[in-house]
Amino acid sequence: DVYKRQVSNIVTFAGRYTGVRQVTLAENFRSSEGVVEVGKSVAERIPAGSRLPKAMVRAGHQAWERGDLIARDFTDAEHEAAWICDRITAMRGLAFKDTEDGDARGLSWSDFAVLFRSVAKDADPLVAEMRRRGIPYVVKGLNRLFDSPEITAVVAVFRYMVDRIDEADLWALWHLADLLPADGDWQAAVAVLDEGRDFARGERWGVYNIQRIYLEFLAALGVREETVPGDPVRRELVFYQLGKFSQAISDFEAIYFNTEPAQKYESFAGWLEHQAPDYYAESDSDVGYATPDAVTLTTVHQAKGMQWPAVFVPCLRKNRFPSKRQGGLGLFHVIPDTAIADSDRYRGTVEDETRLFYVAVTRAQKYLFVSFSPGSNRMFQNRSPFFDHCASQQWFSTRDTGLPAEAPRLEPQTRQETPNVTFSFSELKYLFECPYQFKLRFLYGFNPPLHEALGYGKGLHDAISEVHKRALAGDVVGNDAAEDLVRRHLHTPYAYPALRETLYEAAVKSVRRYLNEHGSTLDRTVHSEKQIQVHVAPGVTVAGRIDLVRRLDTDELAIVDFKSTARAQDEDVTRDQLHVYAVGYEELTGERADLVEVLNLDEEGKTIREEVEEPLLAAVRTQIQDAGDSLRKNQLPRLPSWDAKCSKCDLAELCRDVPAPEQSARRATSGR
Numbered sequence: 001d002v003y004k005r006q007v008s009n010i011v012t013f014a015g016r017y018t019g020v021r022q023v024t025l026a027e028n029f030r031s032s033e034g035v036v037e038v039g040k041s042v043a044e045r046i047p048a049g050s051r052l053p054k055a056m057v058r059a060g061h062q063a064w065e066r067g068d069l070i071a072r073d074f075t076d077a078e079h080e081a082a083w084i085c086d087r088i089t090a091m092r093g094l095a096f097k098d099t100e101d102g103d104a105r106g107l108s109w110s111d112f113a114v115l116f117r118s119v120a121k122d123a124d125p126l127v128a129e130m131r132r133r134g135i136p137y138v139v140k141g142l143n144r145l146f147d148s149p150e151i152t153a154v155v156a157v158f159r160y161m162v163d164r165i166d167e168a169d170l171w172a173l174w175h176l177a178d179l180l181p182a183d184g185d186w187q188a189a190v191a192v193l194d195e196g197r198d199f200a201r202g203e204r205w206g207v208y209n210i211q212r213i214y215l216e217f218l219a220a221l222g223v224r225e226e227t228v229p230g231d232p233v234r235r236e237l238v239f240y241q242l243g244k245f246s247q248a249i250s251d252f253e254a255i256y257f258n259t260e261p262a263q264k265y266e267s268f269a270g271w272l273e274h275q276a277p278d279y280y281a282e283s284d285s286d287v288g289y290a291t292p293d294a295v296t297l298t299t300v301h302q303a304k305g306m307q308w309p310a311v312f313v314p315c316l317r318k319n320r321f322p323s324k325r326q327g328g329l330g331l332f333h334v335i336p337d338t339a340i341a342d343s344d345r346y347r348g349t350v351e352d353e354t355r356l357f358y359v360a361v362t363r364a365q366k367y368l369f370v371s372f373s374p375g376s377n378r379m380f381q382n383r384s385p386f387f388d389h390c391a392s393q394q395w396f397s398t399r400d401t402g403l404p405a406e407a408p409r410l411e412p413q414t415r416q417e418t419p420n421v422t423f424s425f426s427e428l429k430y431l432f433e434c435p436y437q438f439k440l441r442f443l444y445g446f447n448p449p450l451h452e453a454l455g456y457g458k459g460l461h462d463a464i465s466e467v468h469k470r471a472l473a474g475d476v477v478g479n480d481a482a483e484d485l486v487r488r489h490l491h492t493p494y495a496y497p498a499l500r501e502t503l504y505e506a507a508v509k510s511v512r513r514y515l516n517e518h519g520s521t522l523d524r525t526v527h528s529e530k531q532i533q534v535h536v537a538p539g540v541t542v543a544g545r546i547d548l549v550r551r552l553d554t555d556e557l558a559i560v561d562f563k564s565t566a567r568a569q570d571e572d573v574t575r576d577q578l579h580v581y582a583v584g585y586e587e588l589t590g591e592r593a594d595l596v597e598v599l600n601l602d603e604e605g606k607t608i609r610e611e612v613e614e615p616l617l618a619a620v621r622t623q624i625q626d627a628g629d630s631l632r633k634n635q636l637p638r639l640p641s642w643d644a645k646c647s648k649c650d651l652a653e654l655c656r657d658v659p660a661p662e663q664s665a666r667r668a669t670s671g672r
């Protein structure tokens with residue numbers, strides 16, 4: 001646990017080194033006085049020697065009111081879960097101000113978080129109650145994902161593929177999960193699976209692509225965000241789950257892509273059943289800038305750095321939180337304590353748990369509810385000292401008298417902010433091209449099917465980069481180095497043997513041609529793979545690498561991007577993007593580039609060379625800023641109608657009807 005080590009290292013740092021000056025940073029909370037004071041009191045439980053003398057300062061405008069902080073104990077977990085749900089339902093719509101000067105809004109589902117010491121061990125009763133009441137929730141980390149009826153239905157698709165269930169069972173599960181679109185074509189969807197599981201039809205193994213089957217099944221059934229039964233909140237949530245499942249497929253397929261198909265699907269079904277639920281450990285963080293409007297259920301560990309208007313910390317059971325030291329075999333059954341200086345640093349201590357509890361309580365901006373109910377195991381029958389600590393604080397009430405009748409209420413509205421967005425260049429490209437494709441890929445997490453040529457573009461790129469890096473070090477390579485460069489850099493793990501051979505030859509040819517054409521100017525390399533960051537607007541950063549910066553014979557400075565059309569993951573660099581590079585380069589070095597160039601590494605490829613345009617630089621900045629704003633507002637619409645970008649969009653079927661003439665072409669490029 002990095003967090004743990006960091007704290008103990010920092011605390012003892014001054015003692016271990018000379019000449020250390022300690023500067024204490026005040027921590028700014030946007031929390032009410034009640035929450036800040038409780039946080040302080042928790043921190044004071046840590047002996048002074050192990051704690052940084054952090055000055056906790058209340059920087060927010062939230063006022064503490066009696067009833068904001070409640071500590072309650074229950075006779076069982078079901079009553080505790082029911083109370084949490086009652087509270088959330090009652091508080092939804094309560095007027096809340098995010099900033100002192102801003103307008104008040106009504107609290108929405110996503111303003112509530114429930115923090116557990118262990119989601120896996122304690123969250124079940126609450127999940128069941130929320131599901132029963134139809135309260136939308138997301139569980140951070142993927143492990144609970146596999147318990148949802150939606151994912152159970154999706155997993156069933158792959159159980160059907162290997163004959164573990166029949167079509168009627170599959171339909172029943174999709175029906176139960178309420179996933180069937182009103183006009184969905186079930187027969188067409190099952191036909192996709194039947195074709196996919198005809199493992200004897202003798203195509204090359206890469207064609208039996210799990211991700212492709214998954215996406216085609218959804219497409220044939222007509223699953224789109226707007227056809228998912230329910231309201232927009234549920235639709236987003238379902239797409240979020242389906243996207244996460246797509247990621248799980250990618251993780252599996254990255255390793256088993258080239259396994260014999262029948263065996264691959266068999267292993268996948270087994271993996272989904274036995275390993276996947278645990279494979280996604282609780283520490284897995286979610287990708288994405290915005291979460292759907294839903295209550296967050298997460299571990300305290302994962303909640304670091306975040307705040308919510310209202311936070312619940314339930315299941316405060318002795319031996320759970322603070323967690324009892326782990327039994328069983330561990331490092332200390334092999335190495336005696338005495339062999340390691342300061343051995344406590346290497347295991348969880350009560351202080352670490354207290355720090356964690358401090359994290360938990362300070363996630364609340366205004367409302368903080370801690371609670372206890374006995375667990376099912378004998379170990380967890382008693383209240384945690386953390387619960388008693390809270391109950392003894394004057395800021396807490398130990399009885400819930402409900403919300404005051406006169407409490408102002410407003411329409412529930414989600415918080416309109418996404419802290420610190422950092423785009424990579426390729427994310428930015430998607431956002432510029434089509435905001436909805438960006439949403440499908442990066443917010444929901446859908447991945448396109450693995451392409452068999454994957455790795456080609458990167459390998460080529462890395463080979464050319466080495467050429468430039470060596471040139472910078474004074475070692476200008478000749479074109480006889482091409483084979484060696486490609487041999488060392490090209491890895492195409494998903495290619496079948498004939499394709500691998502073709503890709504290898506194509507790469508050698510490209511590198512050789514590049515060296516022939518540019519060998520004499522290699523000594524004019526200024527930078528290779530230059531890391532840049534562009535701070536576009538407060539909280540919006542673009543980070544990435546410029547392939548090459550070189551000086552031309554004309555003495556002009558050019559920013560260069562390499563392109564290869566055969567590159568499996570199309571990185572069609574637009575003029576706008578090149579101007580982002582130019583903005584970043586100038587921010588970093590203070591030097592203005594004169595030109596932007598695209599050097600195409602393919603034989604027929606087109607080279608682009610254009611002057612950096614001043615107005616475009618400004619326009620690009622505005623464009624990125626707007627992109628950041630639309631992301632924060634979750635306004636990520638589709639393109640108005642089918643166009644050339646849609647033809648190249650890997651996820652088009654999840655978005656809209658594909659025109660008939662395009663359909664067969666898309667099937668062909670998908671590998672069949």
Ligand code: SF4
Nearest residue numbers: 434639646649652655
């Ligand atoms: S099909 Fe077109 S509109 Fe839909 S996500 Fe893809 S690019 Fe965007």
